[in-house]
Amino acid sequence: MDQQQFYDQLNDRMRRYGASPLDPARVITITASxxxxxxxxxxxxxLVACNLLGRLxxxxxxxxxxxxxxxxxxxxxxxxVGHALDGMRAANPCGSYGSRPLAAGDFRFHLGPDGHEAVVHGSGWNxxxxxxxxxxxxxxxxxxVGAAMAVVLGAAHLFRTRFGPMTDSFACNVWDWTDIxxxxxxxxxxxxxxxxxTVGLGSVGSAANYFLALATRDxxxxxxxxxxxGIHNITRSPIFTDAHAEMDLAKVEAVAAFLRGAGVTNVAVDPAALHESARWRLRESGSIDVLISAANxxxxxxxxxxxxxxxxxxxxxxxxxxxxxxxxxPGVEACSLCLFPPDEKFAPTACATDGAAGPQMTVDGERADxxxxxxxxxAxxxxxAEVLKLTAPGYPFSVERVMLGLKGQPQLVGTPIPHRPGCLCEDRHTGVHKAAIDGSRYAGFASWARTRAGQS
Ligand SMILES: [Zn+2]
Known part of the structure; x- marks a missing residue:
């Protein structure tokens, strides 16, 4: 594969999204107080700035x-610096990544509370x-998590404005998801x-595990x-590398290697779809504390x-x-099928194995993520950030759904997820559900008070 073919595949999903890659002639230099x-x-x-900007x-x-x-x-x-550089070069071996002082003509991406006319700053949850x-x-x-969010906001601004100046200010917190x-x-x-x-180790599932591991390995x-x-997966995941794509490595193995390398000792993988996974189907009740459901x-x-x-x-x-x-x-809030009703042709008796269900578009008969x-x-x-709050007294701190919009100046909007009348969760047996999560660490958040009629 030559360099042009590599870049075509690397930027494929960005182009399908309708966006064009950044001008490679413009050097981004990351500085910090x-x-x-x-x-x-x-x-x-x-670390997040080097990882994300290196992929962008x-x-x-x-x-x-x-x-x-x-x-x-x-x-x-x-x-x-060595660790960050290794990461950037592993993601894109054709790129130009290095360490040197800021030079004339560079776009400066500055981290810290001060030290430059425009700053990218996170402290605590802000x-x-x-x-x-x-x-x-x-x-x-x-x-x-606040620091990581600031970098994401800064990168979005850089990309959206094509190296435009950061003249408008935006602040938010990732604790209750407001702009205060x-x-x-x-x-x-x-x-x-x-x-x-974690079910689904694409860009969102792998990124969630990356950010968890920055905070804790416990x-x-x-x-x-x-x-x-695949090469087209690399730019959107903080974990995937060119070597993973070369090896045609299972996504679960790539994320497992990252987690083990970071110091998470207890990592189990199942390179299967959920409905074929024994880890899911044969699990003991209460054995999973939280589920990151990042598959479609x-x-x-x-x-x-x-x-x-x-x-x-x-x-x-x-x-x-x-x-x-x-x-x-469980019990209190709308289920995920209230939000994403199963596709008619698959629900609930049909055997859904061709992967066409879901809200995303189809290209060449394949799902284009x-x-x-x-x-x-x-994402x-x-x-x-939400998983990391589970151990904080008083959780939860926000409504069930929070949207972060990055099309213009950033926006954070929280909205409840209503129960969808007729959803399959209405027929789900409360007693069985209680027993299934009994003993799991966060089962206490469940409340069955609003359980619908006909169940006990
Ligand atoms: Zn439901």
């Missing part, structure tokens, strides 16, 4: 001095992009999460997906809902530059 780079939040910002552009330079990776991050003690200095309250306990920064001291760093099962991961890594194919939501799931968290990317976070708590890199990162980050 020294104090910020010493902190956990600052290093999360640096083939021309990225690291303009901050090297430093040892923070003790609360995976890869602690290693060279931050994120800010715009003119410096940052107005965010300084939160002592690092959370990482909050002083939240809860830190998810090194939190114990329990057993996290969880068991089960990964279920039948698909393999094979009528997967039907199989999930009919399998009496624990709390589900996931996010989708949309056709209009948005990422939408969803939560389904078109999206932009920062949208998939946003994975929103999912991970």
């Amino acid at each position: 020294p104090d910020y780079l010493d902190s956990y939040d600052g290093q999360v910002a640096a 552009s083939p021309s990225v330079q690291i303009g901050f001095p090297d430093i040892a990776i923070h003790r609360h991050l995976p890869w602690a003690g290693r060279s931050l 994120a800010y992009i715009g003119p410096g200095p940052s107005p965010l309250p300084l939160v002592a306990s690092g959370a990482g 920064p909050e002083r939240v001291e809860f830190s998810p760093v090194e939190a114990s999460l329990g057993h996290v099962m 969880f068991s991961a089960s990964l279920i997906d039948h698909d393999r890594v 194919e094979f009528n997967v939501r039907y199989h999930i809902e009919m399998g009496f799931p624990p709390i589900q968290l996931y996010a989708t990317t949309g056709r209009n530059w948005q990422a939408t976070l969803m939560r389904h708590v 078109a999206a932009l890199p920062f949208l998939s990162f946003a 994975g980050l929103m999912t991970a």
Whole structure:
């Protein structure tokens, strides 16, 4: 494969989305305030910026001095610049990535509360992009997720405006998903999460696991997906590399290797679709604490809902530059089939194995999961942020659905998900569902008070 063929495949999904790649002649240089780079939040910002911008552009330079990776991050003690550069080159071996000071003509992507006319800054659960200095309250306990969100917002701005200046400011928090920064001291760093099962390890599922691992390695991961890594998957996932695509590696194996390398010791994989996965079908009751349901194919939501799931968290990317976070708590809130009714021809008796169900478009008889890199990162980050809150007192902090729009100035909109009359969940037996999640760590969030008539 020559370089042009590689880039054609690398940028295929971006083009199908209707967007064109950034001008490779324009060098992006990532700089950072020294104090910020010493902190956990600052290093999360640096790692995510290198990862995302390196996938968005083939021309990225690291303009901050090297430093040892923070003790609360995976890869602690290693060279931050070396690790970030290795990652960028692994994703795109044809790109031009290096480390040098800012030069005339570069587009400067600056991380920190101040130090440049426009800043990308996250602290705790808050994120800010715009003119410096940052107005965010300084939160002592690092959370990482605010910093990562600031980078996603900054990357979206860069891409949308084609290297335009960051003259308008935007601040938000990823705690209750509003555009008002909050002083939240809860830190998810090194939190114990329990057993996290991810169904669907495409861009969103892999990104969710990436962001979880930046915060904590104290969880068991089960990964279920039948698909393999292709070059067209690389730009939207923070984990997939050119070598994975060369090897035709199963997506679950690529994510498992990443998690193990980051220090997550208990990782199990099943390279199968959910309805064929013994890990799902033969699981013991209460054995999964939270389900990241990031798959769309094979009528997967039907199989999930009919399998009496624990709390589900996931996010989708949309056709209009948005990422939408969803939560389904057993008993209380609408199920995922209330939101995504099963396709008539598959529901509920038909055997859905051709993968055509779902809201996405079809190209060449295949599902084209078109999206932009920062949208998939946003969806994975929103999912991970929500999983990381599960251990915080008082959860949940937002309505069941939160949309982040990045088409213009960023927008955050929360809306409840109504129950859909006639949904299959009406016939789901409450007693069986209770028993199925009994003993799981977050079963306490379930409330069966609104259970519909005819059940006990
Ligand atoms: Zn339902």
